Amino acid sequence: MPTVSIMKSSTVTVRTNKGVKIISRQKLRKYSWLPDVLRVKGSIVPRIIGPVLTVTIFATGAAYVWSRGVDISLTNSVVPLLSVVVGLILVFRNGTSYDRYYEGRKDFGTMVSHIRNLTRLIWINVSTPPEDDIAKGKSSAANLTPTQLRRRKVDAIKLCLCFAYAVKHYLRGEDGLEWEDYAGILPASTARLAQGLHAPSTKDYRYSKSPSAYASYAATEYTTRRNSGAASPTGGSTPGEGTASGLEADIERGRARSRSADATKRIRVKRSKDRLKQPGKTASTPLISSLQQTIDFSTDPDALCTPLPMVIAHEISRSLFKFRRDGYLETVGPAGVNAMNQLVQGMIDMMTCMERVANTPIPRSYSIHLKQCVSLYLFVLPFVLIKELGWGMVPIVTVVAFTLMGIEGIADEIEMPFGLDRADLPLERYCEDLKEEVEFMVEKLPEGGEGMYGYDDGQGDD
Numbered sequence: 001m002p003t004v005s006i007m008k009s010s011t012v013t014v015r016t017n018k019g020v021k022i023i024s025r026q027k028l029r030k031y032s033w034l035p036d037v038l039r040v041k042g043s044i045v046p047r048i049i050g051p052v053l054t055v056t057i058f059a060t061g062a063a064y065v066w067s068r069g070v071d072i073s074l075t076n077s078v079v080p081l082l083s084v085v086v087g088l089i090l091v092f093r094n095g096t097s098y099d100r101y102y103e104g105r106k107d108f109g110t111m112v113s114h115i116r117n118l119t120r121l122i123w124i125n126v127s128t129p130p131e132d133d134i135a136k137g138k139s140s141a142a143n144l145t146p147t148q149l150r151r152r153k154v155d156a157i158k159l160c161l162c163f164a165y166a167v168k169h170y171l172r173g174e175d176g177l178e179w180e181d182y183a184g185i186l187p188a189s190t191a192r193l194a195q196g197l198h199a200p201s202t203k204d205y206r207y208s209k210s211p212s213a214y215a216s217y218a219a220t221e222y223t224t225r226r227n228s229g230a231a232s233p234t235g236g237s238t239p240g241e242g243t244a245s246g247l248e249a250d251i252e253r254g255r256a257r258s259r260s261a262d263a264t265k266r267i268r269v270k271r272s273k274d275r276l277k278q279p280g281k282t283a284s285t286p287l288i289s290s291l292q293q294t295i296d297f298s299t300d301p302d303a304l305c306t307p308l309p310m311v312i313a314h315e316i317s318r319s320l321f322k323f324r325r326d327g328y329l330e331t332v333g334p335a336g337v338n339a340m341n342q343l344v345q346g347m348i349d350m351m352t353c354m355e356r357v358a359n360t361p362i363p364r365s366y367s368i369h370l371k372q373c374v375s376l377y378l379f380v381l382p383f384v385l386i387k388e389l390g391w392g393m394v395p396i397v398t399v400v401a402f403t404l405m406g407i408e409g410i411a412d413e414i415e416m417p418f419g420l421d422r423a424d425l426p427l428e429r430y431c432e433d434l435k436e437e438v439e440f441m442v443e444k445l446p447e448g449g450e451g452m453y454g455y456d457d458g459q460g461d462d
Contacts (some may be wrong), residue, residue, distance in 0.1 A: 038431075042422060047413065055378045059394045062382040066390070071386035088376050089370050090407045096362060097411035104357050104417035105425055108167075111350035112434055115164055118343040121159045121197045121439055124448035125332045125340075126153050126323050149328065154442060158185040159312055160437050166309040167351050171358050171418040178309075181431065184195045187315075194311045210230040241394050274395040284355060313348050317341065331448070354418065362415055 040046070065072055128149060144152070169179060177191050180419040323329045324337050332339075378401050385393040408421075417425045 004030065013213040025027060035340065044406045044409045044413070048402070048409045051405050052401045055405075056394065058379060059382040059397040062386060063391050063394055066386045072383055074380065074383040076384050079377070079384050082373075082377050082380070086373050086404065089373060090243065090404065090411075093362075093366075093370055094407055094411045097415040100362075101358050101414040101417045101425075104354055107350045107357070108425065108427065108430060111346055111347055111354075112164065114346040115160050115342045115434060116437065118347075119160050119441065120339060121154050121332075121336075121340050122153055122160075122320075122323075122342075123441055123445070125336060126156075126328045127448045128328065129330060131178045144326075144328075147155060150447070152319070152323075156316065156323075157438060157442065159187070159190065159316050161435055162186050162190075163309055163312045163316070163347060163436055164431050166307075166312055167354070168418075168431055170307050170309055170351070171427075172420070181428075185435075190312060190315050193315070194308050241252050260378075310348070311316060313344055316344050319342070337442065358416070358418055367412070370408065374408060378404065 024391060062072060126149070128144070128146065154400060162182065165179075165181045165185070169175075177186065177194065320329075320340055329337055378397065381400060382393055382397050389396060413423045415419060418427065
């Protein structure tokens with residue numbers, strides 16, 4: 001007689017006269033629903049067991065009161081109408097939550113596709129001109145050796161890979177740069193940019209006496225600070241004063257901000273301060289102050305921050321610009337460079353779409369009203385069924401509560417697909433798979449230009 005035993009959580013052992021056969025649960029599901037029907041791990045049962053037991057205890061109490069001779073039955077004329085309304089609300093709730101889940105998966109998958117294409121194009125198209133083209137005067141401006149160029153290509157590819165990890169942490173609101181998956185792929189220069197430790201060479205400190213003075217654009221900073229009241233009483237200091245002190249203060253403020261502020265800029269509903277002023281209060285143009293609203297820009301640029309993925313995308317674009325400037329993208333020409341920049345833009349677009357999902361939760365009032373309607377229906381149902389079913393009403397109400405609350409629990413569990421719950425998207429696995437693909441390409445696949453001679457630039461001289 002065949003016997004069935006479970007060896008592991010993913011396999012079932014069937015012992016017959018012919019021997020022992022191990023069947024995986026995934027294959028068993030093709031023939032029977034039993035593995036999923038009896039499964040508790042991974043189901044919605046742990047999430048709703050408390051509310052369902054509450055309804056069951058209430059139904060049991062109602063049955064006990066009825067058995068004592070108290071007539072608590074209600075008419076069955078209103079409950080069917082309420083059940084229809086509850087069913088429609090649950091269907092809409094579940095559909096909306098799954099749309100958000102599917103949108104998150106689709107956007108992350110599209111972002112991964114853009115990263116795959118961009119890394120492949122960088123690995124193949126960024127190359128030194130062949131020797132016959134160098135003889136024609138088509139040489140690169142940087143004169144890098146193949147080893148040096150390969151290192152620059154690998155750095156750019158690592159930035160593309162780091163973008164996926166940064167988006168994962170950004171969507172989850174995980175701050176800082178100390179995560180293990182950043183090790184080896186996040187360059188130190190990019191980390192300095194994210195922490196605000198970069199001192200641009202174009203920043204003019206000549207007019208800066210106050211460490212918090214705005215000093216970004218030398219052509220307009222004197223007028224801007226003089227009109228905003230940040231300058232000295234005489235209209236600003238003379239050129240040359242405060243240059244060194246302004247640079248040192250800028251770097252020190254960046255270090256202080258890197259220790260206190262989050263580097264990834266946490267996902268939240270309102271990520272920025274509300275600088276939209278009310279009409280007639282702080283408008284700088286008196287004639288239209290009562291009619292218009294004004295927006296105050298930050299007077300302290302060192303207090304600003306940006307998400308880490310945006311910093312990485314900025315560095316990827318700079319890398320492509322340098323490759324094009326130094327003559328290492330001549331094989332694809334301007335059209336190819338534009339296509340690569342379009343991939344970077346697509347990566348940012350997908351991050352923005354996922355940010356929209358993370359920043360736009362389902363209205364809380366809708367969820368509250370849905371729970372109130374379901375609870376009202378479940379607590380009224382025992383009084384409707386008690387007259388016909390008696391004590392048999394208790395399991396019926398329990399099954400109905402399990403069904404309705406389960407649908408609401410599933411919708412609540414998948415509406416935010418970027419979290420760390422069991423039902424959320426496995427972003428770690430997606431990123432690790434992408435990392436393995438990129439490492440395989442760098443280690444095992446040839447670069448562009450190997451075994452090739454020359455290229456056709458359309459000028460007829462090749």
